[in-house]
Amino acid sequence: MAQTPANEIAILIENAKTGSQTAYTALLDIYWTEVYHFILKRTENETDAEDITIETFAKAFDKLSQYKTEFAFNTWLIAIAKNVHIDLIRRRKTNDIVNLNENEEYLFDTLADEDTLEDQLIYEQNLATLKLCIKQLKPHYQQIIQLRYFQERTYNEIAEIINEPLNNVKIKILRAKKLLTELIKKQNQ
Secondary structure: OOOOOHHHHHHHHHHHHOOOHHHHHHHHHHHHHHHHHHHHHHHOOHHHHHHHHHHHHHHHHHOHHHOOOOOOHHHHHHHHHHHHHHHHHHOOOOOOOOOOOOOOOOOOOOOOOOOOHHHHHHHHOOHHHHHHHHOOOOHHHHHHHHHHHHOOOOHHHHHHHHOOOHHHHHHHHHHHHHHHHHHHHHHOO
């Protein structure tokens, strides 16, 4: 993958500071692999690495106004990831797994104003194909998709249900939608 020029990163960061979901998604796409692999080497556990990466981006996006441009953005993210890893070591916790029920309701068919291309793809799939793809996701992503799209829960409700900070929920939903979209595209090829 080609490296994104520093000036483009700076623009994305400034746009993200104003709340641009597109900028958040772009930054997540650019730096996810680097942060994930860095943490995976430290933890040697895919689930922990994924959880730490999600929390890293949540904290970074929450504290974006504190980012100092004299440091490379990826260096800043790695520093946050190291701290999140240390915190995880201090407080080990388990997440409940929610299985998808074969008798799920339906996907609501109106798109919210902030829905992305990923959202639109998810809505357009028939339920059987969609559920088949969802079942290929890791359990915590299945849970997030189920809560958001089948039970139509708000971000705040999801955060309360899974007992995680709101920003973690937002990052998990972004990541789950991206992974699900990729699975749906493969299924339709």
